[in-house]
Amino acid sequence: MCSLALFPPPPPPGDITLYEFNNALVCGRLYEQLPLAFQSQLADLPGLTLPKETLKAHSRLEHSTRPAFIHHRESLWKRCLSAWRDVGLCGVLKEIAGAEEEGLQWVKTGSSYALAVCHWLSSLHGSLFPHLSLTSEDMIAAFSQAVDWAGCTIRAFAWHPHTSKFAVALLDDSIRVYNSNSATIPSLKHRLQRNVAAMAWKPLCASILAVACQSCVLVWHLDPTSLSTRPSSGCAQVLSYPGHSPVTSLAWAPSGELLLSASPVNTAMLVWDVSTENCVQLQWFGGGGVTYLAWSPDGSKVLAATPSAVFRVWEAQMWTCERWPTIKGRCQTGCWSPDGSRLLFTVLGESVIYSLSFSEYRGEMQGQVGGSKTASIVADLSETTFETLYGEERIGGEVHSMVWDPTGERLAAIIRGKRCLRPACPRVLPENPPSSRQKGRKPRRGEESGREGSTHPPSFLPVTPLLRILRRGMCPCSLPASSRMNHLSQPPCKVSVFPQSPHYAWSPTGPLGSVSRSSPWDNRVIQGSPGRAPL
């Protein structure tokens, strides 16, 4: 088992991890030149600064156009009819109960009783699944893989699986697509593109981006040769299904044919054939919804987390599933090893990473997931104290999001934990930029080590996400003898691994409190290229 004590302490204040060289992570200032060896490898991706002030969030709070018009009193029947269309039965009952017309006393009392029964039933339902009582925006914020989804400038981030291109969903509900070999930056806007929770590029395709929005899934077809900076909404396909909103997670099949979408309020996850807009519901009652999906890179299995303390692993050929109850809380995040034989997941309320291994996938075992009996703990990320030159620092906590890189060597994790600086620490000022530091260490064989990132906002910022990159062996079963630790110092809100080995890039972007806005390194996408570590 691996613990944080094996990691080097965080980098000094103001520094960030730039790249990995000779099996060591190098920290420095952002503007430092990369070594020549990396400059050719690293596609010249733009470093972008996205200050929050320029992004205007939506001012309209209501979905309908009603506030724009003068209020007009209609007859009760018309109002009931429109309430039925808009809200459904509850709306009609509410409309009748609140009617001011005379002479309908018994109808009014009847409907107010019926409304009370409805409320009671829904509260009963809500007590079974508390997340159902949230508004859809809060729900997205609770289940999104982005830390501080509601306040962060960048709400979702997605690398293209085949080329140096990435999409960034911003606070103002627009999406920008940056491409290394093109100067045009398309900005995608759509009427239905609100509260983006996740994005995913279609594999084996140049230009299709699926976006999980509040009410639907949008599939953008972006012609890579197009010079338009504002693709029309005609380029987007709308995939919607009644009762399937908000969508919080998306997963493309690695073979590129199917798209999965999940919503915390719908117990079914939907399998879309995007080109024909056909969908199949994969219904499995229990759990109250599906919050997070992860398709294994070999395409054989899918992890589906639910809002309650259970998650499921689907087998992607005959679509049967195995149910995994967890002890403490819901499954927060998970990731697959490149060969799909091992699943790492974390549970809300526990600062450990669990591992589940699956029997090797063969086409003959139809309809069996083949998971092992129990999950084992592979890493303990509970709070650890580091002695640094700048005082003692404590790092550790629950993992918010994880990704495993395609070669199977690195694991990046965002830790959401309380940062406590000892009072003796000389540097408590909130204005201090994040620090980072690295130190080499050799853990024993069979252990993981990695990088950790940390920021130094003071202790009054309750939740500080950390980025931690654990290193694993080429083959997940035999972990490497030598390994390295490192820090990425920006508090990231979304992790994403650059898909083409040997480059990696993480996208740490700051949650914008009043604290870190003073830092010059806020809101940047930083490319670090660890290079190929000599093994």
Add this chain to the structure above:
Amino acid sequence: PLTLCFPQVLGWRVAAAVAWSVLLLPVCTAAFVVLSGLDPFHPLRWISNSFNDLYSSYVIFCILLISVVILVISIFNVEFYAVVPSIPCSRLALIGKIIHPQQVIHSVVHAVMGMLVAWCAAVMTKGKFQFLAVACTPSESLDNAVPQMCLNEYHLFFLLSGAFMGYSYSLLYLINNMNYLPFPIIQQYKYLRFRRSLPLLVKHSCVESLYFVRNFSVAYYFFGYIPKVWISTTMDLHIDSKLHPLDTLTGLLDLSLFYHAWLCGVFLLITWYIAWLLFKIYATETHHFPVQPTFAEETDQCLPKILNSNPPLVIKFLALQDLMLLSQYSPVRRQEVFSLSQPGGHPHNWTAISRECLSLLSDLTQRLITQQEAAAANGRAKQPAGELKVSPQTPGAVVTEDMSFQSQRSNIVPRASMSSLVKSSLMPLKTLPGSDVGSPFSSPALNCKMGILDVNSPWHGSAQSPHLIRRGPKLWTSGSDLQTDGSQHESFPVLSAARVGSEAVQPSFIYTWLQNKQEQIKNFLSKRVLIMYFFSKHPEASIQAVFSDAQMHIWALEGLSHLVAASFTEDRFGVVQTTLPAILNTLLTLQEVVDRHFKLPHVSSKPPRISGSLADTSYKTLRFALRASLKTALYRITTVFGEHL
């Protein structure tokens, strides 16, 4: 027909589907009996009565009778199913389909079956619906001692509504193409598929029954007296003057009658749709075809044989689906595909499979080209044809030219009527897949072509090594002298042949006169709105008709590309390499043609919204699926092979 050819594959499936739908019948019947006796004011009596009714001999007899009905319905499902939907292109074609004798038989039998079900429903409902002839209400005068038998109009209404529903079902079955067997996008167990479709089925039946009852009430209001009079005269029944006749507004505004007729309709539709759904689920289930026969007798049933023979279409679909699945999920079976034959060492399995897939794809290419040429001839004064001829400046066209040059050497005479593009695409397929490997030109040509693909898709350019693109033009110049004179040599004869061909059919004077007349008549008729209404082709429908069997091509594409991608690591003998040029060439040609197809006028670039109805309309959007999977297939091959291409 299908049971004769492949009893082992489909006979059992049909039998199982029928058996399950008959087994589910008692459940439906029980629900019907309970609901038909609905009495909300006396719930206890209602429940006890309906449970007593369940064991009555009436109900058991009705279940037996409806089982026979289900059997007949299933036989019709089996006889009428199609894996390729027939899409009527104009309204006249639709009318022609409706009055086609086969369809008339279908409708009549369904109407009779509907009447039988309605009779059963009436008998099970009891009350005032049970018998056709009832004793008349005694008249007050009491002078007539003999009780007379009167016609029970409620019963008649039930029977006729059953017949009407049966006929409507048959009509909708035709119009919605419900005989089409759509294959599911994901594999699932039969029970799960059934459970998933059941709520939709019930909802759909309820709504549709409502519409049927409404329509029937209107029809009965206008024409109800005809059957009433006819029945009462032939069976010598009186018409009770005390009761309200039903073909009046007050008669029809009877809530109980309406409820029971609706319930009867729901019962009928649910039982029939369940039979239909089960047949669909069973028929589209995957079937494992062995790749390599274990015994000599099984040779006819193994995958390469079936693909190359001409089995019933559904078997071919199942075989292609199996190919797609094995290429994606089963390394062991892939290994069998890549294996060599034991004595001799020939890759028979791979050759047969790839040849069949490629010929399927090139057939589609050819069909699309003819369709495009027709469209061009109709509308835009043959511009695309000119484009094809002009294109030698663009490298793509030269490649195709040079491919055709190369195929000329393999002694296959191109047809003059086809455009150069078709020729080039077809040639490498007709030749044996190994034959053009020896030619030194094939791989550079493909390299060029891949280079072009890269240029078209910038993202790929970055993924591929730049030296390939650099190498492309170099090879290109080295081969240019060869290929330019080659193309000149072969294009001249072709053009002259075409000219000779057109002169040979030099039309005579009478022929031109006839043609003129024909044109005049056409013009005259086209101005009449009604005729245009029936004859005008719906553009969307004709496009759908072109792509109606595209599911086959999608599977062929997926199977082929997965196999090729897997061959990079799994193919020990290198059998796939030899066919790789032909495969890439076919895919790229098809890509070009499909792209051009989507640029045609009248072709919508977005799939239409699919309403969540019971009848599957996936055949309407197959062309989008084809385009997507074609792109994916190309990318799959190129990302795996990368710089080795």
